[in-house]
Amino acid sequence: MKRHLKLAAIVALSFAATHAMARNSVDSYSVSTALESAEGKVDADIGLYFAGQKHPAVLKTLGEAATNKKTNAVGRSDEAACDHVFLSAVIALQKRAREMGGNAVVNIKSNYKDQLTESPTQFVCGAGAVIAGVALKGDIVTLKK
Helix, strand or coil: CHHHHHHHHHHHHHHHHHHHHCCCEEEEEEHHHHHHCCCCCCCCCCEEEECCCCCCCEEEEEEEEEEEEEEECCCCCHHHHHHHHHHHHHHHHHHHHHHHCCCEEEEEEEEECCEEECCCCEEEEEECCCEEEEEEEEEEEEECC
16 A cells, blocks of 8 residues: 555655646736846847837848747746846847848847737746746847938
């Protein structure tokens, strides 16, 4: 009888651990809070304009860029992990704009699991027990200065 209880406990613990590892909370977070969380990490030379934000006139559209970044979420709150990975995604968009000869990324949208979400103030992030992820898409452009 003890052996069956031990086996049942092991199965229950395995199920609970698997369920905890499979958590994927998808939520929206503040763009400005994330950008302010690591001042100086995001370069000012490449403008960032989220969908719906006003920006100077576009002189030339160079193409679309997309990024899908993941980060370790262990030991972090969902918000802290999401802010961190959002910064990585934004930095990747800026890097792509430089490579393409642009000076801004406009019309930036969240693209979590291929679901486009437009917001000038919020981004979408999926956070689990181990990994958090942010996907962004935007247009690389040259803006009038």
